[in-house]
Amino acid sequence: MLNAMRVVAGDLKKLYNVTLWNVVHVILTGAPAGVLFLVILELLKPADQLSVSYVVLLFAGMALLMVVNVFLGIRVLVQSYTCAYTLSTDARLRLGDHLRLLSLGFFKKRDPGDISALMLQDMAKVEMLFSHLFMDAIAFLVLPGMMCLFFLTQDVRMTGLMLASVMLAVPALLLAQRVVGYFGRRQITSRNQAASRLLEYLQGISVLKAFSMTGKGFVRLDRTLLRLRDDSIRLEAAGGAPIMLYALILDCGYAALLVYGAWLLSQGALALAAFVLFLVIGCKFFEPLLKFGMFFSEMRYMSLAAGRISEVMRTAPLKENARPRIPDRHDIAFEEVSFGYAPERKILDKVSFHIPERGMTALVGPSGSGKTTVTSLAARFWDVDAGSIRVGGVDVRDILNEKLNEMFSVVFQDVYLFQDSIFNNIRVGKKDATRGEVVAAAQTAQCHEFIEQMEQGYETQAGEGGVRLSGGERQRISIARALLKNAPIVILDEATASLDPENELSVQRAISALIRSKTVLVIAHRLKTVAGADQILVLDKGRVCEQGKHAELLRLNGLYARLWNEQQRAGGWKFRRGPAENQQYREGT
Ligand SMILES: Nc1ncnc2c1ncn2[C@@H]1O[C@H](COP(=O)(O)OP(=O)(O)OP(=O)(O)O)[C@@H](O)[C@H]1O
């Protein structure tokens, strides 16, 4: 567990100092009991030897200790929480940084709810581990340990009995740990599934409403929530039982101590003072151990959370070459590239092509043929399974991720906007852009006008994912981002697909301005928009099946020509009312 904590916290040394102060604080908390013992000893003396002033002095000392300890307690509390929250904030930031370096594959393999639970709930548990484990758990052990040394000097038999009861209780504690480990894992799995289903429910609410699947209708959410309830109850019930047993054994230990002490006293084998000592301070010995037991099983659950976070932190990011290179050109070459998201299904099979610098290459092909995949590989969102991708002659794996990201401006097929102002959403393209630059990019991307018409202009919030904007508006903002970034390689994945004809024309013009001096890879279903490209690559069934200019490809009379002719014919699509079998899209009618 400490290992996992070290990975999460980076450095646990920051906790040592505050832990030490806490130990002092806990010892001082036990000190009044010691003073009380001295008072009782004094009171047991014959009346003529009793010193009232000594007793008063002892009480005064006790009061002073208590006051000092209150201040120390406040100091320790502030220090420990400051330390815990600093550590956990650092850990969150490092985790965020680390997640950024991981390949997209990592995120696609895990549910989004799982990752958000990791950042929020698991981190909160680790926060508790930082603030309590070192503070409380260690102090709860140190105090009885020190008391034990003192008891040994008073009576070995009584101390032996105390220790024996602790030894008897330990197996129950270990059992609790195992049980919490087992049920905790199950509860965490259901918790993450519930978080994922909830996210799915919220994100897909429009689809669910359209198909009357809200409320009880969305069985997947109901089922996971019920499982979470059951697993949480099981965890509490199963983990609680051995802890109760642990507490019971310790309580019985204290009772046995008193009975044994009384018997020894009656036999004249134990001094009254020693008996009083065990009577008064004995309960202070068991108290922290009881608290430790309560905390110990929860610690197991917290350590599961720390383990999950450390597992992610240990996941190796995309490998970077120790001697990175920076290309001086920006052409892109795919050489015998094979790739599949899953090993059993190849999406690209030994694909080779060259995208010249400062030219426009179009990628066309049926839906699902792998066009978006090609762009993701070029920008190294994923690593290829075989072959290589070179930018300016340098393998993308030899270029630092950060440098590679700087080279690409991507207008994604699915535009994502952050829950921030529109201004900041455009500024994602260039962190230090001035207001003038942002507005200029927005004007070129034909979004200035609609932004100005919004109630707060550029300060209007886009909503999470950009929900407050239409598909076409989001796309234009994404183009503005790309314009602002002004990177040497531009990838446009269906960048104008959601625009109306009027806006499309002006955005096309803007894009022409953007791409004049760049290496451009454009994907479009509507072949008309890419007919003028310097080169067209036709992708089908994992291979580039045709390649050339528009006129050459038409002459080939292959897949491209077929797609082109179909689209020409489909120019006048319309819905038609008619017999049931005809109530669908009709082409060319
Ligand atoms: N993250 C992913 N995990 C698993 N499979 C994926 C993933 N992304 C895409 N695929 C699969 O890979 C294939 C190629 O997808 P890709 O998105 O590259 O197609 P596309 O040519 O861009 O299609 P479209 O024209 O519809 O955008 C598809 O069959 C798709 O199901």
Ligand SMILES: [Mg+2]
């Ligand atoms: Mg695509």
